[in-house]
Amino acid sequence: MADTATTASAASAAASASNASxxxxxxxxxxxxxxxxxxxxxxxxxxxxIDPRTLFVTEKRLREAVQLLEDYKHGTLRPGVTNEQLWxxxxxxxxxxxxxxxxxxxxxxxxxxxxxFGTPIVVGLLLPNQTLASTVFWQWLNQSHNACVNYANRNxxxxxxxxKFIQGYLGAVISAVxxxxxxxxxxxxANKFTxxxxxxxxxxxxxxxxxxxxxxxxxxxxxxxxxxxxxxxxADGNLVGSSKxxxxxxxxxTALTRVVLPMPILVLPPIVMSMLEKTAxxxxxxxxxxxxxxxxxxxxxxxxxxxxxxxxxxxxxxxTSQLEPEIARATSSRTVVYNKGxxxxxxxxxxxxxxxxxxxxxx
Numbered sequence: 001m002a003d004t005a006t007t008a009s010a011a012s013a014a015a016s017a018s019n020a021s022x023x024x025x026x027x028x029x030x031x032x033x034x035x036x037x038x039x040x041x042x043x044x045x046x047x048x049x050i051d052p053r054t055l056f057v058t059e060k061r062l063r064e065a066v067q068l069l070e071d072y073k074h075g076t077l078r079p080g081v082t083n084e085q086l087w088x089x090x091x092x093x094x095x096x097x098x099x100x101x102x103x104x105x106x107x108x109x110x111x112x113x114x115x116x117f118g119t120p121i122v123v124g125l126l127l128p129n130q131t132l133a134s135t136v137f138w139q140w141l142n143q144s145h146n147a148c149v150n151y152a153n154r155n156x157x158x159x160x161x162x163x164k165f166i167q168g169y170l171g172a173v174i175s176a177v178x179x180x181x182x183x184x185x186x187x188x189x190a191n192k193f194t195x196x197x198x199x200x201x202x203x204x205x206x207x208x209x210x211x212x213x214x215x216x217x218x219x220x221x222x223x224x225x226x227x228x229x230x231x232x233x234x235a236d237g238n239l240v241g242s243s244k245x246x247x248x249x250x251x252x253x254t255a256l257t258r259v260v261l262p263m264p265i266l267v268l269p270p271i272v273m274s275m276l277e278k279t280a281x282x283x284x285x286x287x288x289x290x291x292x293x294x295x296x297x298x299x300x301x302x303x304x305x306x307x308x309x310x311x312x313x314x315x316x317x318x319x320t321s322q323l324e325p326e327i328a329r330a331t332s333s334r335t336v337v338y339n340k341g342x343x344x345x346x347x348x349x350x351x352x353x354x355x356x357x358x359x360x361x362x363x
Contacts, residue, residue: 024083029073033087042310050306054095054112062096065089098152108145109152115301121145122297123290125206126269128199135184139176139206143169143213168221176213180205203270210266214258222251232318232327232336240331243323246338250316253340257312264304269296316340 025033033048035041057065068089071077095112098105108117124138147169154165183205187198229242230250273293282288315337320328323336 024087027072027083027086027090029069029090033091036313036315039310042313043306046306046309048091049095049111050115051091051095052112052116054092055107055110055116057092057096062092065092066097069093105152106148109148111149111153114149115298115305118145119294119298119301122265122269122301123294125210125266126203126273126293126297128203130184130202130205132181132184135180135205136177139180139209139213140173142210143172143176146172146217164221168217171220172213172217175216176209179212180209183208200270200274203273204267207262207266210262211259214262215255218251218255218258222254226251230338232323232338234331234333234336238331240320240333240336241324241327243327243338245323246318246336249318250338250340253312253316257309257340260311261305261308264308265297265301268300268304269293272296272300312340314340 032041032045034044036045065088068077068081068086072081072086095110096104107113121138121142124134125142127134127138130138147165150168151165184202187193187201187205190198190201193201225247226244228247229244230247232240232243232246234240273296276282276292276296277289282292316339317335317337319335320331320333327336
């Protein structure tokens with residue numbers, strides 16, 4: 001313990017000595033750079049997570065970032081290293097390497113790759129005049145991509161059986177495909193709709209299909225929490241107990257989150273495109289429809305996604321009087337907190353896996 005404290009002091013001293021003029025906050029190994037108690041802090045945090053520039057980091061730059069963090073950890077930083085350099089190094093490492101296995105995450109399944117690799121899928125989901133085959137294909141591809149992202153960013157400290165991921169994946173695919181196909185069939189048979197109205201309604205079909213699939217995935221992946229409960233903590237971070245009631249609240253909040261997340265991505269582009277298609281430019285040049293559609297989807301994905309996922313804090317608060325009597329008796333705190341979303345089933349909401357990095361942090 002004394003050695004750890006000495007290392008921490010040395011690292012902090014070395015960093016602070018060269019950071020007097022830096023605007024970056026003091027570096028903390030494994031902690032988010034921006035405060036998570038405000039919407040703006042969470043927004044900045046998620047912008048860092050989905051930053052696609054980390055996809056172009058070279059192998060040499062990655063090794064340098066990892067070595068810089070190791071030097072900080074052991075108190076051997078070279079003179080002149082700034083907080084900004086340390087935060088940048090941590091951002092690079094967390095974007096590329098899995099925190100548990102320390103292996104590189106396949107580029108399309110990284111958080112930073114979610115928008116560039118997911119945008120073509122969103123474009124496919126929102127294409128007009130979908131056939132039965134194309135509807136099934138794009139819904140399957142979307143859920144397959146989501147499943148791969150979930151698995152690549154899973155918590156590997158406590159291995160989960162592959163059957164759990166397969167169960168969630170199959171449930172999401174079946175629900176997404178069945179709802180999308182069913183809604184498309186209903187729209188096609190709706191005689192009261194004009195062709196233009198039918199086309200507009202069809203464009204909104206992907207949202208209820210994806211939202212319902214997300215809910216199905218959450219329930220299947222996290223059903224065990226309802227039986228076992230989840231940990232609740234007091235104001236000082238001390239474990240109070242395991243609560244099934246808190247688990248129900250967490251599951252409900254997560255399901256709501258999974259409904260809100262795809263909303264700006266799958267609802268805004270159809271609205272924008274319905275207006276743009278009436279302009280003289282696109283009516284005279286129909287070949288521009290697909291490129292413009294792609295740009296609109298990319299803008300909605302890149303701008304709306306971090307806004308949507310920043311609405312909900314990771315740690316939720318609940319009054320102890322609403323929980324089980326044994327939980328209420330175990331603490332004098334009026335409220336307790338619990339982790340709303342597990343990283344293994346909700347990679348968008350993990351705080352850059354900071355809970356698993358804390359053990360390494362000298363701070």
